[in-house]
Amino acid sequence: MAAEFRGIIAYPITPFSRTDGSVDTGKLTALIDRLVDAGCHVIAPLGSTGECAYLDDTEWHTAAETALRAVAGRVPTIIGVSDLTTDTAVRRAVFAQQAGADAVMVLPVSYWKLAEREIARHFRRIAESIDIPIMAYNNPATSGIDMSPEFLVELVAQIGNVTMIKESSGDIQRMHRIVELSGDRIPFFNGSNPLALEAFLAGATGWCTATPCLAPQPCLELYDMVRVGDYAAARRIFYELLPLLRFILTGGLPSTVKAGLALDGMDVGDPRPPLLPLPPDALETLRMLLSHRTGALVG
C-alpha cells in the first residue's frame, strides 16, 4: 500500500554530540520516537531544520539510516536530499531510497541563480535515479531560488515521480494558484508556520513543521479540528500557538528547536557554526513561551 502523506509532517533537528560534534544517533532515535509516539503523521528528517546543508556525506548517511530505523515504518518518512550540486543530490536520493525512505524532498539550493531549465534538469536527474515520489520544495528565503506556482505545477506534470509540492514562501496566493492551475489535483503542503491555519482552508494537504519537536499536541489538534471542519476551534489553537511559531521562525529553526529541547530535558547539542546557540534573553523568552503554552512539556 502506498504511503499516505498528509497531516502534520514533523521535521526533527539533527542532534550533535557535545563530545566530538558527531551525529548523535541515540538522541535522534529518541526524538523521532517522541514525534511518532505523539501522533505525528509523517517524519521528515534532514530538512532545513535538520541542518542537512552542514553535514558531510558520511554524517548525512548516518543520520538518514538512523532516522529510517527509528521510524521503522510506523509512519511514512520523507528524507530531504537537497544539495548545491546535482550529483550529490542524486547520490543522496539513491541512498535514501535504498535505505527505505517513502519519499524524498528536493529543495534546489542555489549558489548561482539557476535558470528554470537548470532547475528542471536538476529535478529530472534526481527523478530518473529513483522510483519513490519526490516532493518539490520551494523556499526562496533559505535556498535563494524562487519557483513560481506555474513552474512547480509544470514540474509535476512533466516528471512522473514529482508528485507533491511544498510551499514555504509564506504567500497564500501561491497556494491559490497551485489549486487553480492543477484543478485542485496536486497535493501541496504548507511549510510556512505563520500560514498554518489559513493554508488548510486554501487546500493544503499537510503542514510541514519543526514545531512538534517542542509542542506536538497543539499542531495535531489544529489539524484534527480542520479535518472535522471545526475552523473556530482551529483558529483558537492557532492564535495560542502563534507566538511560538513566530519565535521559532525568527530565531532560526535549528537554534530555537535545539534550545527548546534542552529546556525540555533533552540535550541535543548546539547547531553547527556559523549557527550559534540561542542567546540568554531569547532563551528566557522561549522558556516562557513553552511553559505558558505547554506546561507539561517544560514544567
Added chain:
Amino acid sequence: MAAEFRGIIAYPITPFSRTDGSVDTGKLTALIDRLVDAGCHVIAPLGSTGECAYLDDTEWHTAAETALRAVAGRVPTIIGVSDLTTDTAVRRAVFAQQAGADAVMVLPVSYWKLAEREIARHFRRIAESIDIPIMAYNNPATSGIDMSPEFLVELVAQIGNVTMIKESSGDIQRMHRIVELSGDRIPFFNGSNPLALEAFLAGATGWCTATPCLAPQPCLELYDMVRVGDYAAARRIFYELLPLLRFILTGGLPSTVKAGLALDGMDVGDPRPPLLPLPPDALETLRMLLSHRTGALVG
C-alpha cells in the same frame, strides 16, 4: 614587502576535464598564465566564478595549489575560501596560507539567515587561524547574506587581519557609506561589473571581475585611464564594454565565461550541474559581443 592589492583583480573559472569531470590543472595553469601575461594586477582563484561552492575538499585543494603554482608570485593571489560551515572555511583558509596565498577572500554563505553575531564569529574564527589579510566579501545575490556598510566597517575595525572589503551588491551608495564611515581609509573593491566605471570615482581601489578571462585589455585600459584621471576615456571604454559585462552577469559567470573561452579556442569543459552550458542562441550573442569588441580574441 607586502603584496599590493589594487587594479584589476582577475577571477579565473575552474576548468573541468571533459573526460572525467576532474579539475583540469593544465587548463587552469594556462588560463592563469594568460591573465598574468595580459597584465592583470591580482589573481583571485576559487571565487564564485571558480565554482568554489561546487568543489569537494580534494578538488578545492588541487585547484588552490595549481593556481598558486601558476601565478608563481608574479602578482599577488587572493584565494576564495567561502563555505557553508565555519569549520570548512577555516580549513581552507589555513590551507591557502600554507600554500602561499597572499590573502583570502571570505563570503559568508548562508543557508539559514545568519545573525550579525553569527557572521562576526565566522570571520573571527577564520581570522584567528591565519596571519594573511582577509577580504570581507558582500554579495547578497549569491550568498543570501547582506552585510551593511556599518557592519563591514566594524568588522575591519574589530578584527586585525580583516583589512579589505569587496562590495558586490551593485549599490553605489554602499561605497559612499564605506568611505564616510572609515574616513576614506579602508580599501574597498567593486565586484559589480555594471558599476565598473563609477565605483572607481566613488573611491574603489580595484575591480574584482571575471571579464579579463574573455577581454583583459579593455578592463586594464579602463583602469589605466582612471589612474591618470582621464575619466572621459574611461567612460568610452566602459560603454563599449557594457554589453559584454551585462551579458556575463545575466547569463551566469561560470557558464558565460567558459563558453567564451571555448569560442577563443580554450576548451575548459562545462560548468557543474545544476549549472548548464550556454544555450545556442546565447552562445551566438556572446560570439558577436566578443568578435565585435575584441576582434583579435575570437577572430
Added chain:
Amino acid sequence: MAAEFRGIIAYPITPFSRTDGSVDTGKLTALIDRLVDAGCHVIAPLGSTGECAYLDDTEWHTAAETALRAVAGRVPTIIGVSDLTTDTAVRRAVFAQQAGADAVMVLPVSYWKLAEREIARHFRRIAESIDIPIMAYNNPATSGIDMSPEFLVELVAQIGNVTMIKESSGDIQRMHRIVELSGDRIPFFNGSNPLALEAFLAGATGWCTATPCLAPQPCLELYDMVRVGDYAAARRIFYELLPLLRFILTGGLPSTVKAGLALDGMDVGDPRPPLLPLPPDALETLRMLLSHRTGALVG
C-alpha cells in the same frame, strides 16, 4: 442605535456622464439601489474604486450627497474622505458627517513619504473635526504609505473615534498581528480580494470590495457560509470567484468594474484620464468571466 459595520462592504464606482464628464447622479443612485437591493451590508462610496482621487470638491460633494440619499439609511454608509492634504480631508470628513454618513474611511495618501508622526497628526486632525467613527485604511500599493499593524493598533488606542481598520496590503500576517496586538478586540476589514476567504478565518469582520457591483451574490453567499461556519462551502465559492477577483484587481478597479457594468447594460461612462477604458481583449476576457460565473447577470 449605532450602525453595524460587518459583512460585505460594497464599493460603488462613480459614474460619469458621457456627454460632459460630470458625475452622473442618476446612475450612481441606480447602482447603489442595486447593491442595497442585492443585500450588501454596508455601502462605501468614494473609495479608491470611486475615483475619489480624481474628483474636485464640487464633484465630490455631489457624489457624497447623492450616495447618502440613495442609501437612505437602509444600510450603514462609510464615505471615503482621503486626500493629499489634511485640510481637504478634514473638510470632506465634516461634509460627510453633516450629510449623514455613518462613518468615514481615511487613507493617508502620500506624495512625500510621511513619517508616522505626520500620519498620526493627519488622523488626529480629522478625528477632532467629527464625531462619527473612522476606519483607518492601509493600502500601500495605491497610497504609497504603509502603516504597520503596530502603528494601526496604536492609532485606534490613542484616538477615540478611530475604531476600525481596513487592511489591503494582501499580507495575512498583518491580520494575525492586529488580532494579537489588540487582544482580538479591534474590528478589522479585509480590502484585498485574493484574501477574501482566509481573512475571515483570520478574524476579519468584513470584506471591503467592489466585486458586488458585478457579482453580488457569490460575495454574499461566501459571507453567509462563513457566518454559519461552513468553510468548505465558502472555499468552493471563493475558488469559483477567484478568476474574477484577480481580473478586477489586475486590470484596475475603476476600469474593470465600469466595463463590467456596461456589459451588464448599465453604461456608467469611462474612468477619468489618465485611466483608460479596458482594451478589447481584456473586455472579452471579462465578458467570459462574468457569463461563466453569473449567467443571469450578463446573459
Added chain:
Amino acid sequence: MAAEFRGIIAYPITPFSRTDGSVDTGKLTALIDRLVDAGCHVIAPLGSTGECAYLDDTEWHTAAETALRAVAGRVPTIIGVSDLTTDTAVRRAVFAQQAGADAVMVLPVSYWKLAEREIARHFRRIAESIDIPIMAYNNPATSGIDMSPEFLVELVAQIGNVTMIKESSGDIQRMHRIVELSGDRIPFFNGSNPLALEAFLAGATGWCTATPCLAPQPCLELYDMVRVGDYAAARRIFYELLPLLRFILTGGLPSTVKAGLALDGMDVGDPRPPLLPLPPDALETLRMLLSHRTGALVG
C-alpha cells in the same frame, strides 16, 4: 535662441505665509533671486520640492506666474505640471507655456497603478497641448509609478516635444541603459542627490536638486569641476556635501529645505499638513551640517 538646459537645475520650495497660509509671492521672488544670483543654470519651480501636489489651481497659478516673473528670463525656467488627472496636468502645462516657461516637467503621479499605455496617453495629451519641450520625470518613490529606461526612451522617440529625461530612481544602471538605448543622444538629468557625482560620469547633462536653496556654491563647483574634467576635485566636493544631501533626502525635501532657509534668516513658513516642520533634534543636526559646511550661509 533655444533655452539651454544643463548644469545645476535648482528647485525652489514654495513659501507659505505664516498669517494665512497663502503662497508668499515676496519670499518666492526673493528665493529665486538668490538662486539666480548664485549662478544656478536653470530654475525649476513647482516640482516635488515646491509642494505642487498640495496646491490648488489658484495657488499653483500664482506660484507659476511669480516664479517666471522673478526669473525674468535670466536663465531658463522649467515648470513642474504634475497632477493626478490628465486634464489638470494639461491645463497647467498650457498655463505654464502662456506664462513664459521654457519647458515643463511631467511626473505621471499615480493613484491607481497606471499601465504603460495610460502613461503614454497622459504624456501625449500634454504634449499635444503645448509647443515647449517636456522633461519626462521618473520618480517611483514619490509618484508610485516606475517608468523603465526602455519606456522613457520610446516616449522621447514617439512624442516630438518630449525631449529630456529626469531620472530619480537612484539606480545608476538606468542611466547606463538610457545612454545605450539612445546612442547617447537623449539628454538626461539626475534627480537623486546621492548620485550627484557618479551621474555626471555616467553622462548626465544636469543635476536636478533643491540643495542650492541651502548650499548653492558646492553644487555649482561640483559641476564646474566635472565640466573641466577634474573628477578628483569633484569627488572631494561631493563627499563633503554628502551628509547634507542625505539629510535633505531622508528628512523630506520641503521640511528640511524650509527649516534650513529659516536657519539662514529667510522664514518661508511651514510645509503643508500632513507634512510637519522638522522636529528639534533634526533641526539641530541641520544647523550643524550647514554651519560646518557653509559657514557664511548660516554663520
